[in-house]
Amino acid sequence: MAEDATTGDLQSIPALLARNARQWGALPAFREKEFGIWQSWTWGQTAEEVRAMALGFMTLGIERGDHVAIIGRNRPALYWSMVAAQMCGAVPVPLYQDAVAEEMAYVLEHCGARFVVAGDQEQVDKVLEVQESLEGRGTKLDHIAYLDKRGMRKYDHSAMNALADIAAEGRAAHQRFDAELDARIAELTYDHTCVMLYTSGTTGKPKGVVLSNRNIIETSKNSSEFDHLSHHDEVVAYLPMAWVGDFIFSVGQAFWTGFTVNCPENAATMMTDLREIGPTYFFAPPRVFETQLTNVMIRMEDAGRLKKRMFDHYMEVARRVGPAILDGKPVSGLDRFRYWLGNILVYGPLKNTLGFSRIRVGYTAGEAIGPEIFDFYRSLGINLKQLYGQTEASVFITQQPDGEVRSDTVGVPSPGVEVKIAENGEVFYRSPGTFVEYYKNAESTAATKDAEGWVATGDAGFFEDGTGHLRIIDRAKDVGKMADGHLFAPKYVENKLKFYPNILEAVVFGANRSMCTAFINIDLTAVGNWAERNNIAYASYQELSQHPQVLETVAAHVEEVNRSLAADPMLAGCQIHRFLILHKELDADDGELTRTRKVRRKIIEEKFADLIAALYDGSHSIYTETEVTYEDGRKGKIKATLTIRDAKVERAAERMAAE
């Protein structure tokens, strides 16, 4: 293989690994905190470990085209097992680790997995639970490898082994399999499948998105160059391994640019580990940024008066000039001095607490982010940007270049990506990252990707005049019409509601109806803290959610949203006339949200049909019973009487005049 920087001979992840081991052999590739210490592996060591695992898989009889399911939290060895599988010509299929057994069974059966690499005993148990029924339907798991040996001693090991022991067997057997493995690595080209990822499935069953080496490597190359990533950068890998973003950041870009991937000790230590590492490149869904901001604000509420005044004063300065300084726009000397002082007193320590001291590029995507949240981080000098993407595109469709960052757009098309808007407003794209197909689902493939390679995103949006930035309004299929012909864009309204810290989730109804109504979920952290400070006692989420003062607060938020909607003639019809606060949090375990926490509208509409009926029949309270699933799979019932509130609606004067 030639040692050049173009992708020429670098047509697979294993090829990139070999290059990295040569070029940056002694530089850190992966780190993981274990036993209180950051353990690190250089590219040289990583290459050695991955090869041992691959040889180990060969001893187990892995064949070209086999599927290897990977289930667990972000750990270096699990990333390595994916690359090891690729070396053997097999296809890694990472799964969501919080998936319940049936969800796991569906994916294992659909891809026909022969091998499973599980993170720990919990995951192994889930696999064993579904194994029998899988075999009954013709999918035979040949072998389960597990990473954490804890509690595994007494299991039947006839078709199971520790990953470390498999690697050890591989090392021992290297003379038998070296030649065969090298041959398989050499075969890999751009057209081979790199990874298969299951989409979270807002509708129907998950679909297996096949991404080729071309998709992943070209996308990684383009996006790394866009943000000038280099092997000096550091990322923290904490998002689900089954999500395309994590694969691009922690494998694609990491292997392309050679930066270091850091894995937290466990989910609970994430914030501490983030602070210790201080990543230079960071990705998080809006929810993470929201939670962090909420925590900061709650802690500032409890701070001493002097600290609080200092915080408020300098945050005001930051709000005024911070984003301008970040974008390199002209700012007066005095303001620069103030900001510098604020940086010493407030922003610096705050960024350090959040783990963002060294951040160079930060991205958020997946959902719309509240402008206040977005501006908060940018005003601190954190270069937080938005991108728009999906699994089928290997993430990147559009992203914001430095200096052109706003909270209401998703940026310009990423390098190498073409974007067009169809007549009905749906966004289409074509790029080197465009997926090969949906596995075993030609029908859906054809419905999504046309002969020329244009892919329908399912989102409605438009390019802004002048800037060329894309703005997304809503899911195309969710954008509907109300009974009187007004445009109905539920997600747009829901996002506006969710920007209030007190509101965690909202679901708006109104398609083909005379008026819009909404379900609200309150945020227990924010509202609970408020209740504590105001001496309001409550025993449960349900009780707090129906507290008159909470209803009052939420009503005020809804009315504020109505005012801002009324200002936009296109969306004035979406104002919320009536709403209720749900007695339970919407939960993925109950099927109301996807695993990536997107609202499943249809299921909610069916499940809470009685509540929706009450929203439209004018009643002021309703009694309801709801089935819930606990984390261990048991089921229970919640009973509640919910209050239904009317909200003030603004007249859309402009629209009336225009008609």
Added chain:
Amino acid sequence: MTQDASGYTAAGGRKIGGVLMEMKNITLRFGGVKAITDISFDIRDGEIRAIIGPNGAGKSSMLNVISGFYVPQEGEVWFKGYKRGPMKPYQVARLGIARTFQNIALFDGMSVLDNIMTGRLTMMKSGLLSQAIWWGGAQKEETEHREKVEKIIDFLEIQAIRKTPVGRLPYGLKKRVELARALAAEPKLLLLDEPMAGMNVEEKEDMSRFILDVNDEFGTTIALIEHDMGVVMDLSDRVVVMDYGRKIGDGTPDEVRNNQEVIDAYLGVAHD
């Protein structure tokens, strides 16, 4: 279950060894009050042995006799085949016995990590001076002990609170930290005084899992006192039942459950 001197096979196929500790005709008096009257039983290597009984039955006194804190007026305590005389607490610790307390006894102002490190105190060899200036042997020694402690932190899944002062922790976690400190001493015999008291169902499930895991992974023999019958019956291999300072039952959970005297003690019996 077949029992003999060389041990027996418990549920799940675990091999239980020979006698680790034997109590022979123990009687303990406080002045005129008899807390324990002529009790004998044994604890075998590798088993989970529970002591149960109604309030005031003398369970905690029994545990204190096992730990060597109380010296019985009559009877003998045999440990690892030797008869044990009166001992200082540090001598007990060196013998390989560690315990947790009914009312948590941790150092509130110290971090979780430091609290657990105190569990290894008896194993530290370097002198006061070299520890104070943290040089040479002391430094190396601390690293070794820290490694052991970190393994326990990992085992009990308390990484996230490693640096948190114990005083700020909720009750359930404090109990877990106490278990961690006891484990840090690498005991042969672990005594748990009401490990589940005051816990909610989820915390109890966690604690049960940890107790089973400790027994399974480290082979630690465990003697525990507990009020929650469900927990006792699920966890333990053999149970001693006490009432008014006397032993009224001894055997597997099933045997004990069907023992008429035990049923009377728990459910009450009509006196006429």
